[in-house]
Amino acid sequence: MKRRDFIKSGIIAGAGLAVGPSILTSAGKPDLAVVKGDDPSAITRKAIEMLGGMKNFISKDDVVIVKPNIGWDRVPELAGNTNPDVVKAIVQMALEAGAKTVKVMDNTCNDARRCYIRSGIQEAAKAAGAEVKFMDERRFKDVKVGGGVLKNWPVYSEILDADKIINVPIVKHHGLSKVTLGMKNWFGAVGGNRSMLHQDINNAMVDMSNFFKPALTIIDAYRVRFRNGPQGTNPNDVRLEKTVVAGIDPLKADAFSATIMNHKPQELQFLRIASGGDREKLNIEKYNIVRATI
Numbered sequence: 001m002k003r004r005d006f007i008k009s010g011i012i013a014g015a016g017l018a019v020g021p022s023i024l025t026s027a028g029k030p031d032l033a034v035v036k037g038d039d040p041s042a043i044t045r046k047a048i049e050m051l052g053g054m055k056n057f058i059s060k061d062d063v064v065i066v067k068p069n070i071g072w073d074r075v076p077e078l079a080g081n082t083n084p085d086v087v088k089a090i091v092q093m094a095l096e097a098g099a100k101t102v103k104v105m106d107n108t109c110n111d112a113r114r115c116y117i118r119s120g121i122q123e124a125a126k127a128a129g130a131e132v133k134f135m136d137e138r139r140f141k142d143v144k145v146g147g148g149v150l151k152n153w154p155v156y157s158e159i160l161d162a163d164k165i166i167n168v169p170i171v172k173h174h175g176l177s178k179v180t181l182g183m184k185n186w187f188g189a190v191g192g193n194r195s196m197l198h199q200d201i202n203n204a205m206v207d208m209s210n211f212f213k214p215a216l217t218i219i220d221a222y223r224v225r226f227r228n229g230p231q232g233t234n235p236n237d238v239r240l241e242k243t244v245v246a247g248i249d250p251l252k253a254d255a256f257s258a259t260i261m262n263h264k265p266q267e268l269q270f271l272r273i274a275s276g277g278d279r280e281k282l283n284i285e286k287y288n289i290v291r292a293t294i
Helices: 003-008 041-048 084-096 111-116 123-129 157-161 184-191 194-211 248-262 269-274
Strands: 032-036 065-067 101-104 140-146 154-156 164-168 172-176 178-180 216-225 236-249 289-293
Touching: 032 041, 032 248, 041 084, 041 216, 041 236, 041 289, 065 084, 065 157, 065 184, 084 101, 084 123, 084 164, 084 216, 101 123, 111 123, 140 157, 154 157, 164 184, 172 248, 178 248, 184 194, 194 269, 216 248, 236 248, 248 269
Parallel strands: 032 289, 065 101, 065 164, 164 216, 172 216
Antiparallel strands: 032 236, 140 154, 172 178, 216 236
16 A cells, blocks of 8 residues: 555554565565765665665655755755765666656755755756655644654645655764754654754654654765764865665664764664663664675
8 A cells, every 4th residue: 555545544643654665674684785985876876776676665656755854055065964966866766666756855944945956956856857846834734743742743745645755864963962864854854843843852853753654764974074063064074984874774774873973872862762772772783784885
């Protein structure tokens, strides 16, 4: 059943969006693919291929939302937004897998027109065949999130109606949560008074992560803002990691990616909350991780 059909039927009302595929979660299959290399597009493609290819996640005629971080009026070299070449590769692969439509969007912090252009994402995504959309305030819909902190909250209707979502955050420093990864990226899928979410940011992140069930989480760690995030103006606060992390389980993707910022997963409150206090879920040494350098 399509994601939008679940939503419309109410079968999973309050329990989150339709889950991603589980084909690769059986024993012996990778939890994560971690790829390093000079070309952001190439390492993104390789990571998805190492998980079995995009056709394992996207079906023919799917309407797909690609949700990068486009929050800031910053050029790619400042690592405030997702790398545009990572986004481009994902859009291309989703269309190659048979997606009917791929839409790229974010609820930005700075002016959306400037963010979309200066980030390079608008040009890259359109060149790959995506519809690049500004979020319209009139199209947020109050829904039952069903979280511990977030009971109800406005969510963008096109995200609710999509068949599949691919979450594409960037790894960077954040003053409140220490690091922003996949769970934090959902702040750009909702409306309302988002400053209120920062009052209990760790629980809010987990509530949203439990609601939005992406088919894939692809974490951009090509350029990493290791201090003065989440936007920043100084290129000296950015280092080249030339890495992409791809996985099905958002918790595992975030737990591993935290180590790129030199954090142990157990140190981060939002990961401890998401794991339900089970430290073994944050033990990345037990993850089945496939790696490549190209």
